[in-house]
Amino acid sequence: MSRLPLFYLIAATFCLLAGVCLGIGMGIAHDFQLAPVHAHLNLLGWTSLALMGLVFRAWPELCASVMPSVIQFCLMVGAALLFPAGIWLSITQGEPGLAIGASLAWLAGVGLFLARLLRLAFRPAPRRLPAFLPAE
Template sequence: MSRLPLLFLASASACLVVGVVLGIGMGIAHDFQLAPVHAHTNLVGWTSLALMGLTFRAWPDLAAGRLAMVQFVLSTGSAFALPPGIYLAAMHDQPGLAIVAGVIWFIGALLFLARLLRLAFRHDQAGESGAP
């Protein structure tokens, strides 16, 4: 079985830890300027990556092939880059990294959707392996 689902979940968990630490720090300081960074770390990083990993685990065919690794790299790379990009945009009026990371995230999400649809509409029954 592919380790890709675990790689997604490990990346998601790293984002969870960063998001929690950021949230605790904001709470202690009573300064919530970085709330969008915190929210995107949790939503894009923890939630989305975890759901992708669990989806790859439930349908092992998704983890097969080179495109699966491409989607992992695009998704995790952009999930890690987006929160610092949002920080730079909000605090230093430098939106470049947020824009690039957002576009790469979108490409990764489209690739995920395309691969899911391809599996869902495959004519042979092999696409059902691992399906709950």
């Protein structure tokens, strides 16, 4: 079985840890200017990546093709890390470029995920032998 689901869950947990630390820091400082960064670390990073890992665990056939799996993982994890950084840059420096690029990478990863799900959903079902015939 592929370890891809586990890698998604590990990346998700790192994002959760970063989001929790940022949230605690904002609470201690009573400065919530970076709340969108905190929210996106938790939403894209923790929630979405963890769900991806669970989906890949539930349907291991999605991990059968190595190259699309690696490309999607890199797009999704990279975007989940870069998008909050881009939001931070946008808030603190007024520079939205990284947030825009990361959101487009996220969109590409989601599109690839949808294509892979559709391919799995509409592929021909394997033929099964009747129970009374021996398997060869």
